[in-house]
Amino acid sequence: MPSIRPLALAALLPLLGACASSGSSTAASSPVPELKPGVPAGYLGRDLPDSLALLPAPPAPGSAAFANDEAVHAAAQRLRDTPRYAQATRDADLSFPAASDNFACALGVPIDAQATPRLYMLLRRTMVDAGLGTYGAKNQYQRVRPFMLHEEHTCLARDEEALRKDGSYPSGHTAIGWTWAMVLTQVAPARANALLARGRQFGESRLVCNAHWQSDVLEGRAVASGVFAKLQGNADFLADVAAARKEVAARQAAGATPTGCETEAAALATPVPGVL
Template sequence: MRVATRVVLLSSLLAGCASGPLQPVTPPSAPSAPARAVPELRPGVPAGYLGRALPDSLALLPPPPAKGSPAFARDQAVSRASQKLRGTPRYALASSDADLRFPHVAGTFACALGVPISQQDTPRLYLLLQRSMVDAGLATYAAKDHYKRTRPFVYYKEATCAPADEAALRTDGSYPSGHTAIGWTWALLLTELSPDQADALLARGRAFGENRLICNAHWQSDVLQGRAVAAGALARLHADADFSSDMAAARAEISGLRGSSVPASGCEAEAAALKQVIPGVE
Protein backbone atom coordinates (compact mmCIF):
# COMPACT_ATOMS: atom_id res chain seq x y z
CA MET A 1 0.00 0.00 0.00
CA ARG A 2 1.49 3.33 -1.03
CA VAL A 3 1.94 6.15 1.48
CA ALA A 4 -0.82 8.21 -0.15
CA THR A 5 -3.27 5.30 0.16
CA ARG A 6 -2.35 4.78 3.80
CA VAL A 7 -2.95 8.46 4.51
CA VAL A 8 -6.38 8.34 2.88
CA LEU A 9 -7.32 5.26 4.91
CA LEU A 10 -6.13 6.70 8.21
CA SER A 11 -7.63 10.13 7.57
CA SER A 12 -10.97 8.48 6.83
CA LEU A 13 -10.78 6.82 10.23
CA LEU A 14 -9.80 10.08 11.89
CA ALA A 15 -12.56 12.01 10.18
CA GLY A 16 -15.12 9.26 10.52
CA CYS A 17 -16.25 6.52 8.18
CA ALA A 18 -19.80 7.13 9.33
CA SER A 19 -21.72 10.37 9.33
CA GLY A 20 -20.60 13.31 11.42
CA PRO A 21 -18.99 16.68 10.82
CA LEU A 22 -15.25 17.17 10.82
CA GLN A 23 -13.81 19.15 13.68
CA PRO A 24 -11.97 22.18 12.22
CA VAL A 25 -8.26 22.40 12.88
CA THR A 26 -7.67 25.74 14.53
CA PRO A 27 -4.18 25.84 15.98
CA PRO A 28 -4.79 26.69 19.65
CA SER A 29 -2.66 29.10 21.60
CA ALA A 30 -1.21 28.49 25.05
CA PRO A 31 0.94 30.52 27.43
CA SER A 32 3.87 28.17 26.84
CA ALA A 33 3.93 28.53 23.03
CA PRO A 34 2.47 30.78 20.34
CA ALA A 35 -0.15 29.54 17.89
CA ARG A 36 1.34 28.00 14.76
CA ALA A 37 0.14 26.63 11.48
CA VAL A 38 -0.64 22.91 11.62
CA PRO A 39 -0.29 20.82 8.44
CA GLU A 40 -3.34 18.80 7.41
CA LEU A 41 -3.88 15.42 5.76
CA ARG A 42 -7.04 16.93 4.32
CA PRO A 43 -9.30 19.78 5.45
CA GLY A 44 -10.11 19.37 9.12
CA VAL A 45 -7.70 16.48 9.72
CA PRO A 46 -4.27 17.45 11.15
CA ALA A 47 -1.17 15.61 9.95
CA GLY A 48 1.21 13.83 12.27
CA TYR A 49 4.50 15.21 13.56
CA LEU A 50 6.91 12.80 11.91
CA GLY A 51 6.15 12.89 8.20
CA ARG A 52 8.35 10.20 6.65
CA ALA A 53 10.52 9.85 9.79
CA LEU A 54 8.43 6.96 11.09
CA PRO A 55 9.84 3.86 12.76
CA ASP A 56 10.05 0.91 10.36
CA SER A 57 7.66 -1.69 11.77
CA LEU A 58 8.86 -4.28 9.24
CA ALA A 59 12.40 -3.98 10.60
CA LEU A 60 11.22 -3.68 14.20
CA LEU A 61 8.93 -6.72 14.42
CA PRO A 62 9.33 -10.45 13.91
CA PRO A 63 7.02 -12.14 11.38
CA PRO A 64 3.51 -12.96 12.64
CA PRO A 65 2.89 -16.53 13.84
CA ALA A 66 2.63 -18.99 10.98
CA LYS A 67 -0.54 -21.03 10.55
CA GLY A 68 -0.14 -24.39 12.24
CA SER A 69 2.47 -23.10 14.71
CA PRO A 70 2.04 -23.22 18.50
CA ALA A 71 2.05 -19.41 18.52
CA PHE A 72 -0.85 -19.31 16.06
CA ALA A 73 -2.70 -21.91 18.14
CA ARG A 74 -2.33 -19.51 21.06
CA ASP A 75 -3.73 -16.69 18.94
CA GLN A 76 -6.69 -18.87 18.02
CA ALA A 77 -7.37 -19.86 21.62
CA VAL A 78 -7.37 -16.24 22.79
CA SER A 79 -9.56 -15.23 19.85
CA ARG A 80 -12.17 -17.86 20.72
CA ALA A 81 -12.05 -16.94 24.41
CA SER A 82 -12.51 -13.25 23.63
CA GLN A 83 -15.76 -13.92 21.79
CA LYS A 84 -17.33 -15.14 25.03
CA LEU A 85 -17.63 -11.47 26.01
CA ARG A 86 -20.10 -10.62 23.24
CA GLY A 87 -23.19 -8.94 24.66
CA THR A 88 -21.43 -7.81 27.85
CA PRO A 89 -20.54 -4.30 29.06
CA ARG A 90 -16.93 -4.98 28.00
CA TYR A 91 -18.12 -5.70 24.46
CA ALA A 92 -19.99 -2.38 24.48
CA LEU A 93 -16.79 -0.63 25.57
CA ALA A 94 -14.84 -2.43 22.85
CA SER A 95 -17.38 -1.24 20.29
CA SER A 96 -16.93 2.33 21.52
CA ASP A 97 -13.13 2.02 21.42
CA ALA A 98 -13.31 0.83 17.81
CA ASP A 99 -14.49 4.30 16.78
CA LEU A 100 -11.40 6.42 16.08
CA ARG A 101 -13.36 9.51 15.08
CA PHE A 102 -12.78 12.79 16.85
CA PRO A 103 -14.20 14.17 19.05
CA HIS A 104 -15.46 10.76 20.27
CA VAL A 105 -12.08 9.07 20.71
CA ALA A 106 -10.52 12.06 22.49
CA GLY A 107 -12.36 11.13 25.67
CA THR A 108 -10.99 7.58 25.84
CA PHE A 109 -8.55 8.36 28.65
CA ALA A 110 -10.57 11.07 30.43
CA CYS A 111 -11.67 8.80 33.28
CA ALA A 112 -8.17 7.38 33.80
CA LEU A 113 -6.65 10.85 33.61
CA GLY A 114 -9.26 12.42 35.87
CA VAL A 115 -9.52 15.43 33.57
CA PRO A 116 -12.00 16.15 30.77
CA ILE A 117 -10.41 15.97 27.32
CA SER A 118 -11.94 18.01 24.53
CA GLN A 119 -11.09 20.64 21.94
CA GLN A 120 -12.72 23.22 24.20
CA ASP A 121 -11.25 22.18 27.58
CA THR A 122 -7.78 21.01 26.52
CA PRO A 123 -7.07 22.24 22.97
CA ARG A 124 -3.34 21.46 22.95
CA LEU A 125 -3.86 17.99 24.43
CA TYR A 126 -6.60 17.40 21.86
CA LEU A 127 -4.23 18.38 19.05
CA LEU A 128 -1.47 16.24 20.56
CA LEU A 129 -3.77 13.20 20.48
CA GLN A 130 -4.85 13.89 16.91
CA ARG A 131 -1.34 14.27 15.55
CA SER A 132 0.26 11.41 17.49
CA MET A 133 -2.57 9.14 16.34
CA VAL A 134 -1.48 9.68 12.74
CA ASP A 135 2.15 8.83 13.50
CA ALA A 136 1.35 5.74 15.57
CA GLY A 137 -1.18 4.48 13.03
CA LEU A 138 1.00 5.02 9.96
CA ALA A 139 4.00 3.44 11.70
CA THR A 140 2.27 0.05 11.56
CA TYR A 141 1.93 -0.02 7.78
CA ALA A 142 5.37 -1.24 6.71
CA ALA A 143 4.61 -4.55 8.44
CA LYS A 144 0.88 -4.50 7.64
CA ASP A 145 1.53 -4.11 3.93
CA HIS A 146 4.28 -6.72 3.86
CA TYR A 147 2.54 -9.52 5.75
CA LYS A 148 -1.07 -8.79 4.76
CA ARG A 149 -2.22 -10.97 7.63
CA THR A 150 -5.85 -12.11 7.59
CA ARG A 151 -7.96 -10.79 10.43
CA PRO A 152 -9.81 -13.22 12.72
CA PHE A 153 -13.30 -12.14 11.63
CA VAL A 154 -12.35 -12.96 8.04
CA TYR A 155 -10.60 -16.20 9.02
CA TYR A 156 -13.65 -17.42 10.97
CA LYS A 157 -16.23 -15.82 8.66
CA GLU A 158 -17.77 -13.89 11.54
CA ALA A 159 -18.73 -10.30 12.35
CA THR A 160 -16.93 -7.55 14.24
CA CYS A 161 -18.18 -4.98 16.72
CA ALA A 162 -18.04 -2.34 13.95
CA PRO A 163 -19.83 -3.68 10.84
CA ALA A 164 -19.40 -0.37 8.97
CA ASP A 165 -15.62 -0.78 9.09
CA GLU A 166 -15.46 -4.39 7.91
CA ALA A 167 -15.09 -3.71 4.20
CA ALA A 168 -12.02 -1.54 4.80
CA LEU A 169 -10.57 -3.95 7.37
CA ARG A 170 -10.75 -6.90 4.98
CA THR A 171 -8.04 -5.36 2.82
CA ASP A 172 -6.05 -3.82 5.70
CA GLY A 173 -3.45 -6.14 7.21
CA SER A 174 -4.04 -7.40 10.72
CA TYR A 175 -0.40 -7.40 11.92
CA PRO A 176 0.37 -5.30 13.89
CA SER A 177 -2.71 -3.64 15.36
CA GLY A 178 -2.98 0.05 14.49
CA HIS A 179 -5.62 0.68 17.18
CA THR A 180 -3.25 -0.81 19.75
CA ALA A 181 -0.33 1.28 18.53
CA ILE A 182 -2.47 4.40 18.85
CA GLY A 183 -3.90 3.56 22.26
CA TRP A 184 -0.55 2.53 23.74
CA THR A 185 1.17 5.63 22.37
CA TRP A 186 -1.50 7.72 24.08
CA ALA A 187 -1.22 5.76 27.32
CA LEU A 188 2.54 6.27 27.41
CA LEU A 189 2.53 9.98 26.60
CA LEU A 190 -0.32 10.66 29.03
CA THR A 191 1.62 8.84 31.73
CA GLU A 192 4.48 11.24 31.10
CA LEU A 193 2.11 14.19 31.36
CA SER A 194 0.37 12.94 34.51
CA PRO A 195 2.56 10.35 36.27
CA ASP A 196 0.35 10.19 39.37
CA GLN A 197 -2.30 8.55 37.18
CA ALA A 198 0.15 6.12 35.54
CA ASP A 199 -1.46 2.87 36.69
CA ALA A 200 -4.94 3.86 35.54
CA LEU A 201 -3.68 5.27 32.23
CA LEU A 202 -1.59 2.22 31.37
CA ALA A 203 -4.41 -0.14 32.33
CA ARG A 204 -6.79 1.77 30.06
CA GLY A 205 -4.23 1.69 27.26
CA ARG A 206 -3.85 -2.05 27.60
CA ALA A 207 -7.62 -2.51 27.57
CA PHE A 208 -7.93 -0.31 24.47
CA GLY A 209 -5.70 -2.71 22.57
CA GLU A 210 -7.22 -5.88 23.99
CA ASN A 211 -10.65 -4.63 23.00
CA ARG A 212 -9.56 -5.33 19.42
CA LEU A 213 -9.58 -9.02 20.37
CA ILE A 214 -13.11 -8.70 21.70
CA CYS A 215 -14.12 -6.90 18.51
CA ASN A 216 -12.82 -9.90 16.50
CA ALA A 217 -10.61 -7.51 14.51
CA HIS A 218 -7.15 -8.69 15.65
CA TRP A 219 -5.17 -11.63 16.97
CA GLN A 220 -3.34 -11.38 20.28
CA SER A 221 0.07 -11.25 18.58
CA ASP A 222 -1.17 -8.25 16.55
CA VAL A 223 -2.00 -6.47 19.78
CA LEU A 224 1.26 -7.30 21.53
CA GLN A 225 3.36 -6.07 18.61
CA GLY A 226 1.20 -2.96 18.29
CA ARG A 227 2.63 -1.92 21.65
CA ALA A 228 6.17 -2.33 20.30
CA VAL A 229 5.37 -0.03 17.40
CA ALA A 230 3.92 2.48 19.86
CA ALA A 231 7.15 2.51 21.86
CA GLY A 232 9.16 3.12 18.70
CA ALA A 233 6.84 5.88 17.53
CA LEU A 234 6.93 7.68 20.87
CA ALA A 235 10.73 7.52 20.98
CA ARG A 236 10.84 9.22 17.57
CA LEU A 237 8.25 11.78 18.61
CA HIS A 238 10.39 12.95 21.51
CA ALA A 239 12.95 14.22 19.01
CA ASP A 240 10.37 16.51 17.37
CA ALA A 241 10.24 20.12 18.56
CA ASP A 242 6.54 20.65 17.83
CA PHE A 243 5.67 17.48 19.74
CA SER A 244 7.72 18.63 22.72
CA SER A 245 6.01 22.02 22.61
CA ASP A 246 2.56 20.43 22.55
CA MET A 247 3.52 18.09 25.39
CA ALA A 248 4.53 21.04 27.56
CA ALA A 249 1.32 22.91 26.74
CA ALA A 250 -0.80 19.80 27.36
CA ARG A 251 0.89 19.27 30.73
CA ALA A 252 -0.06 22.82 31.72
CA GLU A 253 -3.66 22.25 30.60
CA ILE A 254 -3.94 19.07 32.66
CA SER A 255 -2.47 20.77 35.71
CA GLY A 256 -4.88 23.67 35.35
CA LEU A 257 -7.90 21.36 35.12
CA ARG A 258 -6.87 18.92 37.83
CA GLY A 259 -9.90 18.43 40.04
CA SER A 260 -12.41 19.28 37.31
CA SER A 261 -15.28 16.83 37.07
CA VAL A 262 -15.40 13.99 34.58
CA PRO A 263 -18.93 12.54 34.12
CA ALA A 264 -19.22 10.08 37.01
CA SER A 265 -21.79 7.85 35.36
CA GLY A 266 -19.60 7.27 32.34
CA CYS A 267 -16.57 6.51 34.47
CA GLU A 268 -18.49 4.08 36.65
CA ALA A 269 -19.72 2.22 33.59
CA GLU A 270 -16.21 2.12 32.14
CA ALA A 271 -14.76 0.79 35.40
CA ALA A 272 -17.40 -1.94 35.53
CA ALA A 273 -16.70 -2.95 31.93
CA LEU A 274 -12.95 -3.09 32.51
CA LYS A 275 -13.43 -5.62 35.30
CA GLN A 276 -14.53 -8.12 32.67
CA VAL A 277 -11.36 -9.70 31.33
CA ILE A 278 -10.71 -12.05 28.44
CA PRO A 279 -10.30 -15.61 29.73
CA GLY A 280 -6.72 -16.76 29.33
CA VAL A 281 -5.19 -13.35 28.61
CA GLU A 282 -2.54 -12.57 31.18
Protein backbone atom coordinates (compact mmCIF):
# COMPACT_ATOMS: atom_id res chain seq x y z
CA MET A 1 0.00 0.00 0.00
CA PRO A 2 2.63 2.52 -1.09
CA SER A 3 0.25 5.48 -1.23
CA ILE A 4 -0.42 5.51 2.53
CA ARG A 5 2.82 4.27 4.02
CA PRO A 6 4.85 7.54 4.17
CA LEU A 7 1.92 9.43 5.70
CA ALA A 8 1.20 6.60 8.10
CA LEU A 9 4.79 6.43 9.30
CA ALA A 10 4.93 10.19 9.77
CA ALA A 11 1.82 10.07 11.95
CA LEU A 12 2.60 6.88 13.85
CA LEU A 13 6.26 7.34 14.72
CA PRO A 14 5.71 10.23 17.19
CA LEU A 15 3.34 7.98 19.14
CA LEU A 16 5.81 5.07 19.07
CA GLY A 17 9.00 7.05 19.57
CA ALA A 18 9.31 6.29 23.27
CA CYS A 19 9.64 2.60 22.56
CA ALA A 20 13.14 3.23 21.19
CA SER A 21 14.40 3.43 24.76
CA SER A 22 13.85 -0.24 25.59
CA GLY A 23 14.46 -3.69 24.27
CA SER A 24 17.90 -3.36 22.65
CA SER A 25 18.94 -6.68 24.16
CA THR A 26 16.02 -8.55 22.57
CA ALA A 27 17.13 -11.79 20.92
CA ALA A 28 15.77 -12.85 17.55
CA SER A 29 16.45 -15.55 15.00
CA SER A 30 17.73 -12.93 12.53
CA PRO A 31 18.37 -9.16 12.60
CA VAL A 32 15.15 -7.19 12.92
CA PRO A 33 14.67 -4.35 10.42
CA GLU A 34 14.06 -0.92 11.94
CA LEU A 35 11.89 2.05 11.03
CA LYS A 36 14.36 4.26 12.86
CA PRO A 37 17.08 3.46 15.41
CA GLY A 38 15.51 1.47 18.24
CA VAL A 39 12.06 1.17 16.61
CA PRO A 40 11.58 -2.25 14.95
CA ALA A 41 9.63 -2.63 11.73
CA GLY A 42 6.54 -4.79 11.64
CA TYR A 43 6.34 -8.19 10.04
CA LEU A 44 4.06 -7.32 7.14
CA GLY A 45 5.87 -4.48 5.41
CA ARG A 46 3.56 -3.36 2.60
CA ASP A 47 1.39 -6.48 2.89
CA LEU A 48 -1.07 -4.77 5.23
CA PRO A 49 -4.85 -5.06 5.08
CA ASP A 50 -6.48 -2.08 3.37
CA SER A 51 -8.59 -0.45 6.07
CA LEU A 52 -10.16 1.90 3.53
CA ALA A 53 -11.50 -1.10 1.62
CA LEU A 54 -12.47 -3.01 4.80
CA LEU A 55 -14.43 -0.33 6.64
CA PRO A 56 -17.52 1.74 5.98
CA ALA A 57 -17.29 5.52 6.23
CA PRO A 58 -17.48 6.83 9.82
CA PRO A 59 -20.85 8.01 11.12
CA ALA A 60 -21.86 11.35 9.67
CA PRO A 61 -22.68 14.26 11.98
CA GLY A 62 -26.41 14.35 12.57
CA SER A 63 -26.86 10.63 11.98
CA ALA A 64 -28.28 8.18 14.52
CA ALA A 65 -24.91 6.42 14.63
CA PHE A 66 -23.14 9.66 15.49
CA ALA A 67 -25.74 10.39 18.16
CA ASN A 68 -24.82 7.05 19.71
CA ASP A 69 -21.12 7.99 19.57
CA GLU A 70 -21.93 11.23 21.38
CA ALA A 71 -23.98 9.43 24.02
CA VAL A 72 -21.18 6.96 24.75
CA HIS A 73 -18.66 9.82 24.85
CA ALA A 74 -20.72 11.67 27.46
CA ALA A 75 -21.21 8.53 29.55
CA ALA A 76 -17.53 7.56 29.41
CA GLN A 77 -16.44 10.99 30.61
CA ARG A 78 -18.26 10.39 33.87
CA LEU A 79 -15.46 7.96 34.75
CA ARG A 80 -12.91 10.74 35.20
CA ASP A 81 -11.23 10.69 38.62
CA THR A 82 -11.95 6.98 39.03
CA PRO A 83 -9.64 3.94 39.05
CA ARG A 84 -10.96 3.08 35.56
CA TYR A 85 -9.70 6.44 34.28
CA ALA A 86 -6.30 5.77 35.86
CA GLN A 87 -6.16 2.41 34.06
CA ALA A 88 -7.16 4.06 30.79
CA THR A 89 -4.26 6.46 31.25
CA ARG A 90 -1.89 3.51 31.64
CA ASP A 91 -3.40 1.86 28.57
CA ALA A 92 -2.77 5.02 26.54
CA ASP A 93 1.00 4.69 26.92
CA LEU A 94 2.40 2.76 23.95
CA SER A 95 6.01 3.03 25.09
CA PHE A 96 7.80 -0.09 26.24
CA PRO A 97 7.90 -1.68 28.78
CA ALA A 98 4.73 0.11 29.97
CA ALA A 99 2.67 -1.16 27.03
CA SER A 100 3.56 -4.82 27.49
CA ASP A 101 2.99 -4.58 31.24
CA ASN A 102 -0.68 -3.89 30.51
CA PHE A 103 -1.14 -7.43 29.15
CA ALA A 104 1.03 -9.28 31.68
CA CYS A 105 -1.79 -9.95 34.16
CA ALA A 106 -4.03 -11.39 31.48
CA LEU A 107 -1.15 -13.54 30.23
CA GLY A 108 -0.29 -14.64 33.77
CA VAL A 109 3.47 -14.02 33.50
CA PRO A 110 5.65 -10.88 33.34
CA ILE A 111 6.68 -9.69 29.87
CA ASP A 112 10.13 -8.15 29.61
CA ALA A 113 13.10 -7.85 27.28
CA GLN A 114 15.38 -9.96 29.48
CA ALA A 115 13.32 -13.01 30.44
CA THR A 116 10.96 -13.13 27.43
CA PRO A 117 12.88 -11.41 24.60
CA ARG A 118 11.11 -13.04 21.66
CA LEU A 119 7.70 -12.29 23.16
CA TYR A 120 8.76 -8.71 23.85
CA MET A 121 9.85 -8.22 20.24
CA LEU A 122 6.71 -9.98 19.00
CA LEU A 123 4.58 -7.33 20.71
CA ARG A 124 6.72 -4.46 19.48
CA ARG A 125 6.61 -5.62 15.86
CA THR A 126 2.90 -6.45 15.78
CA MET A 127 2.18 -3.03 17.30
CA VAL A 128 3.65 -1.46 14.18
CA ASP A 129 1.65 -3.70 11.85
CA ALA A 130 -1.61 -3.00 13.67
CA GLY A 131 -0.98 0.72 13.89
CA LEU A 132 -0.02 1.12 10.24
CA GLY A 133 -2.96 -1.02 9.18
CA THR A 134 -5.40 1.72 10.24
CA TYR A 135 -4.02 4.48 8.04
CA GLY A 136 -5.84 3.85 4.77
CA ALA A 137 -9.06 4.91 6.48
CA LYS A 138 -7.44 7.38 8.88
CA ASN A 139 -5.87 9.38 6.07
CA GLN A 140 -9.02 9.30 3.93
CA TYR A 141 -11.51 10.44 6.55
CA GLN A 142 -9.39 12.55 8.95
CA ARG A 143 -12.15 12.27 11.52
CA VAL A 144 -12.07 14.78 14.36
CA ARG A 145 -11.52 13.25 17.79
CA PRO A 146 -14.01 13.84 20.62
CA PHE A 147 -11.60 15.86 22.77
CA MET A 148 -11.07 18.21 19.82
CA LEU A 149 -14.74 18.60 18.95
CA HIS A 150 -15.68 19.30 22.56
CA GLU A 151 -12.58 21.37 23.37
CA GLU A 152 -11.63 19.02 26.21
CA HIS A 153 -8.52 17.01 27.07
CA THR A 154 -7.43 13.40 26.94
CA CYS A 155 -5.97 11.36 29.78
CA LEU A 156 -2.42 11.68 28.39
CA ALA A 157 -1.71 15.32 27.61
CA ARG A 158 1.70 14.64 26.09
CA ASP A 159 0.07 12.82 23.15
CA GLU A 160 -2.50 15.46 22.31
CA GLU A 161 -0.42 17.42 19.80
CA ALA A 162 0.23 14.26 17.77
CA LEU A 163 -3.39 13.11 18.10
CA ARG A 164 -4.68 16.40 16.69
CA LYS A 165 -2.86 15.61 13.44
CA ASP A 166 -3.97 11.97 13.38
CA GLY A 167 -7.45 10.93 12.24
CA SER A 168 -9.73 9.37 14.83
CA TYR A 169 -11.24 6.64 12.62
CA PRO A 170 -10.43 3.81 13.16
CA SER A 171 -8.71 3.64 16.54
CA GLY A 172 -5.05 2.68 16.25
CA HIS A 173 -4.73 1.91 19.95
CA THR A 174 -7.71 -0.44 19.69
CA ALA A 175 -6.24 -2.15 16.63
CA ILE A 176 -2.99 -2.64 18.54
CA GLY A 177 -4.65 -3.93 21.70
CA TRP A 178 -6.94 -6.35 19.87
CA THR A 179 -4.05 -7.59 17.72
CA TRP A 180 -2.01 -8.19 20.88
CA ALA A 181 -4.91 -10.03 22.50
CA MET A 182 -5.19 -12.40 19.53
CA VAL A 183 -1.42 -12.84 19.20
CA LEU A 184 -1.07 -13.62 22.91
CA THR A 185 -3.95 -16.08 22.67
CA GLN A 186 -1.95 -17.82 19.94
CA VAL A 187 1.04 -17.88 22.31
CA ALA A 188 -0.96 -19.01 25.37
CA PRO A 189 -4.31 -20.54 24.31
CA ALA A 190 -5.20 -21.50 27.88
CA ARG A 191 -5.33 -17.77 28.74
CA ALA A 192 -7.64 -16.89 25.83
CA ASN A 193 -10.63 -15.64 27.84
CA ALA A 194 -8.56 -13.30 30.00
CA LEU A 195 -6.51 -12.06 27.06
CA LEU A 196 -9.45 -11.34 24.78
CA ALA A 197 -11.29 -9.57 27.60
CA ARG A 198 -8.20 -7.45 28.20
CA GLY A 199 -7.98 -6.61 24.51
CA ARG A 200 -11.58 -5.38 24.56
CA GLN A 201 -10.92 -3.31 27.69
CA PHE A 202 -7.78 -1.83 26.15
CA GLY A 203 -9.87 -0.44 23.30
CA GLU A 204 -12.59 0.81 25.62
CA SER A 205 -9.93 2.77 27.48
CA ARG A 206 -9.81 5.06 24.44
CA LEU A 207 -13.41 6.06 25.17
CA VAL A 208 -12.57 6.80 28.79
CA CYS A 209 -9.51 8.78 27.66
CA ASN A 210 -11.67 10.96 25.38
CA ALA A 211 -9.42 10.11 22.44
CA HIS A 212 -11.90 8.13 20.30
CA TRP A 213 -15.54 7.61 19.46
CA GLN A 214 -17.14 4.21 20.00
CA SER A 215 -17.37 3.59 16.23
CA ASP A 216 -13.59 4.20 16.01
CA VAL A 217 -13.05 1.50 18.62
CA LEU A 218 -15.38 -1.03 17.01
CA GLU A 219 -13.73 -0.66 13.61
CA GLY A 220 -10.26 -0.76 15.16
CA ARG A 221 -11.03 -4.37 16.07
CA ALA A 222 -11.96 -5.09 12.45
CA VAL A 223 -8.57 -3.81 11.26
CA ALA A 224 -6.85 -5.89 13.92
CA SER A 225 -8.62 -9.00 12.65
CA GLY A 226 -7.30 -8.30 9.16
CA VAL A 227 -3.76 -7.77 10.47
CA PHE A 228 -3.90 -10.99 12.50
CA ALA A 229 -5.12 -12.95 9.49
CA LYS A 230 -2.28 -11.59 7.36
CA LEU A 231 0.28 -12.46 10.05
CA GLN A 232 -0.64 -16.14 9.84
CA GLY A 233 1.13 -16.35 6.50
CA ASN A 234 4.35 -14.70 7.71
CA ALA A 235 7.17 -17.13 8.55
CA ASP A 236 9.06 -14.72 10.82
CA PHE A 237 5.94 -14.03 12.84
CA LEU A 238 5.15 -17.72 13.24
CA ALA A 239 8.73 -18.44 14.32
CA ASP A 240 8.51 -15.72 16.97
CA VAL A 241 5.15 -17.07 18.19
CA ALA A 242 6.69 -20.52 18.62
CA ALA A 243 9.68 -19.07 20.48
CA ALA A 244 7.43 -16.88 22.64
CA ARG A 245 5.31 -19.92 23.55
CA LYS A 246 8.42 -21.63 24.93
CA GLU A 247 9.42 -18.51 26.87
CA VAL A 248 5.99 -18.25 28.48
CA ALA A 249 6.01 -21.94 29.39
CA ALA A 250 9.44 -21.54 31.00
CA ARG A 251 8.28 -18.54 33.03
CA GLN A 252 5.17 -20.42 34.14
CA ALA A 253 7.30 -23.38 35.20
CA ALA A 254 9.53 -21.02 37.18
CA GLY A 255 6.51 -19.60 39.00
CA ALA A 256 6.99 -16.05 37.69
CA THR A 257 3.94 -13.85 38.27
CA PRO A 258 3.22 -10.23 37.31
CA THR A 259 2.60 -7.54 39.89
CA GLY A 260 -0.28 -5.10 40.33
CA CYS A 261 -2.93 -7.50 39.07
CA GLU A 262 -5.41 -6.93 41.90
CA THR A 263 -5.33 -3.17 41.30
CA GLU A 264 -5.79 -3.67 37.55
CA ALA A 265 -8.67 -6.10 38.05
CA ALA A 266 -10.45 -3.73 40.42
CA ALA A 267 -10.14 -0.85 37.95
CA LEU A 268 -11.33 -2.91 34.98
CA ALA A 269 -14.32 -4.24 36.91
CA THR A 270 -16.00 -0.87 36.28
CA PRO A 271 -17.85 -1.12 32.94
CA VAL A 272 -17.64 1.71 30.43
CA PRO A 273 -21.24 3.01 30.19
CA GLY A 274 -23.10 2.50 26.96
CA VAL A 275 -20.52 0.51 25.01
CA LEU A 276 -21.63 -2.12 22.52
